[in-house]
Amino acid sequence: MKPEDRRLAEGVLFTDQYQLSMAQVYFREGLHTRRARFDYTFRSYPDYGRHQAGYCVFAGAAPLVGWMEGVRFQTEDVARLRSQVTATGEPMFDEDFLDWLATRGTFAEVTVDAVPEGRVVHPYAPIVTVHGPLALAQILETSLLNHLNYATLVATKASRVAESARGGTVLEFGMRRGPGFGVNAGARAALIGGADFTSNVGISHVLGVPPKGTHAHSLVQVFMAIGRGELAAFRAFAAAYPDDCILLVDTIDTLRSGVPNAITVFEELRAAGHEPRGIRLDSGDLAHLAVRSAQMLDDAGFPDAWIVLSSNLDELAIWQILAQIEDEAPRYGVDAAALVARLTYGVGTRLITSHGHAALDGVYKLVAVEGDDGWLPAIKISESREKIPIPGQKRLWRIYDRRGAATADVVAALDEELVAGRELRIHHPYRAGVHRTLAGPDVAVVEELLTPIFGEGAEIVGDLEAARRRRREDLDRLDPGVRRLVNPHVYHVSLTDRVKALQDELVARVHGV
């Protein structure tokens, strides 16, 4: 795409056609500047098939804010809309509406509150709320969903991979099979969710995280093709990076060629005063080859050399590899714990595409509109009760028990203050009649989760390290059963009496009860 096309495709027209169609209806009806509230929530944790998430890690807010700050209806955007025609060839958009977009078509009057990036989040809770002129809050929908759904999906997967890796370094390697320029959003989300580094050079520099990588088979192939061979390729790489030398050992034969040649080069490096870094295994039975390679590296005097694993890794593959290593290492006289401690994981396609569950089902629903005498709650009735939004202006709280563990997220009314130590009755978000009462001592700490991120009073967002820290802190306060990779415990998201009553009342009103 030419730069001007890129601007068009990634600017304010990065939205669905129907948002603009509806915005014009609101304009014609005089409703376009009426303030509205939309909530962003997702309905279910990713279910990867044989394994399932019990929590999500929220991400994508800072890139969304950056997009909102950077776009507006520029001359070219309006000109393109002016060219759209109806079935009878008339202009689809009226000039007065286009004029309004050209002069007022920014997100300057919109405010956004959100759970901070990196925090653990759960279904049904309004984790982002948008207030603003109806037409602009409507136009924002598509880009907001796009920014938040994919980033939260990938951050969640990354968190699972990091948990599975038990503290081992995780490298995000997914650019090549990931979704176009979406991989930049994916790499950032992975870094928030649990990846330590990414191989993606451009986004690394944007984020201030050093990019990481080793080398590919092609390096060895080149030296083979010109008659110099694998050892010469390794020597050339070591000469260029004597203190960062990680050698890919599976181009010819891992145990008979790659590892012995790597050890030769490692000995040469050490003799020259450099400490080699390690090897990478990219095919075959990674657990078995890791054990055998560790044995060879140990015997050669390189017990600290890293072993980087790559090739279709995800949380389950890593889990199985570690289990196999614990079983197989002793048979080769290798210390399993020491081997696991030297492993690094290059996780590509299955992280950037969230293998097994490729889209988060996040939605953006109208929950209130300003009326003449204050806010009017909005509802949508659906054939499935769990798809009925939680109406009205609300706040989101998290409750911690005496041990400091998070036990419930509670959706409360805007003017409803939850108080530590006070008994609280809470309701299932959609199952009628299901409620429970938390005794005062079980409400040890209450915490509000939403903070302003765009508009008046907004905090500066985008600090990657802060987001990573929040993720670690939230995971520490999560029940281990909820963190489980397979069949996790269900975390509770609940409604207060008042929110529940409002939802019931609105549903009944629509049904004419």
Added chain:
Amino acid sequence: MKPEDRRLAEGVLFTDQYQLSMAQVYFREGLHTRRARFDYTFRSYPDYGRHQAGYCVFAGAAPLVGWMEGVRFQTEDVARLRSQVTATGEPMFDEDFLDWLATRGTFAEVTVDAVPEGRVVHPYAPIVTVHGPLALAQILETSLLNHLNYATLVATKASRVAESARGGTVLEFGMRRGPGFGVNAGARAALIGGADFTSNVGISHVLGVPPKGTHAHSLVQVFMAIGRGELAAFRAFAAAYPDDCILLVDTIDTLRSGVPNAITVFEELRAAGHEPRGIRLDSGDLAHLAVRSAQMLDDAGFPDAWIVLSSNLDELAIWQILAQIEDEAPRYGVDAAALVARLTYGVGTRLITSHGHAALDGVYKLVAVEGDDGWLPAIKISESREKIPIPGQKRLWRIYDRRGAATADVVAALDEELVAGRELRIHHPYRAGVHRTLAGPDVAVVEELLTPIFGEGAEIVGDLEAARRRRREDLDRLDPGVRRLVNPHVYHVSLTDRVKALQDELVARVHGV
């Protein structure tokens, strides 16, 4: 992201770190300007679980060419690389290498040949070939794979959806749950593969295809919240778009509220001299609701009103909906064929994410390097025979039988001319000893598939309509068994005697046989 960050993240540094690491090794060894050939191939058709692709539709080449034309190592890119340090804090890249990148770091000396976009392609065949200075052809790898893998994946899914829709209009609706700005690449690929339109406004204008859409539940919710109701919302929409009026009928109750209200508005439109377009169903049992809605629309005198279906559609869901309609329509006195003819399909998440198979396993492998006396074939040995690349300089041919059906794609040597009517022995791409002989009459037509798309002699690429036409033409020439949605016939990709002999010889040479 700020504009300068976007340029950094989507420019020449849109690559993996190890490509740059290797490029510097080539530079230090004096190999960086030596010409190399890399092939792009994929190894397997998408397997969606309960259904599988028997062919792929190639896409992504024009955006790749646009990217290659637009990027080079600019001052800022080089400055960022200069900031990278080794484990001991030394600069990772030497100044002479950075100087070379700054002055020669463009793809100007690289040439790319490819199968034209929209054409049907198969595994193992080199569907893109790159020739160029080794260092730059190496750096290109990541972006090339990123551009081609995802686009081909989505174009393939779109083709299946279009086949399943039996000629019904397909709308791409996936922005909101798709992968960041990757959805722009995905929407373009969907349009090549079989979608008629997309809801994505920006990319539609870039491509010159009108964006399409209806309205969301929020429009009805707003009118409900302010006390005016669904009918008023429909009237407001109809007033704005009297000749393009498609109404979403499931906000309250599809059959008891939405469709009756839509019919009221349709009658008003017609009385005012406009022809209403139709309704959209977005929840519930879509097949059943389509039958019942069709019955109501027929009875009210709107037998031509479209019925747009959306909500988790993909090729299998559409197939099942059509089967159910054929079964259920007669019971309500509805003509099933007439109903199917008025259906339109809004396909979102499951198209843009290629539901069930979220990444194409395309690879970019070194197959030859220039030596002092001509090209030297390159090989990589792998533990799995099917991962060994097809070495050397090659051409790709397609063979058609007397009926005009494509029967095999054949990988031949560069100076090997396939001739129509001449008997041809061809080999399985990786299974030893598996070969067959095509009799002369079975080689009715031979066609070369690769054409220059970048560099000297390159054709202008990017004509969307031409790509769509090529897809339709190729599908017409494909065995219906190969086009089947579930358990398709296997199409043959084969090697000529000479290519097979070269591969065997190189493998034997590496194994020291």
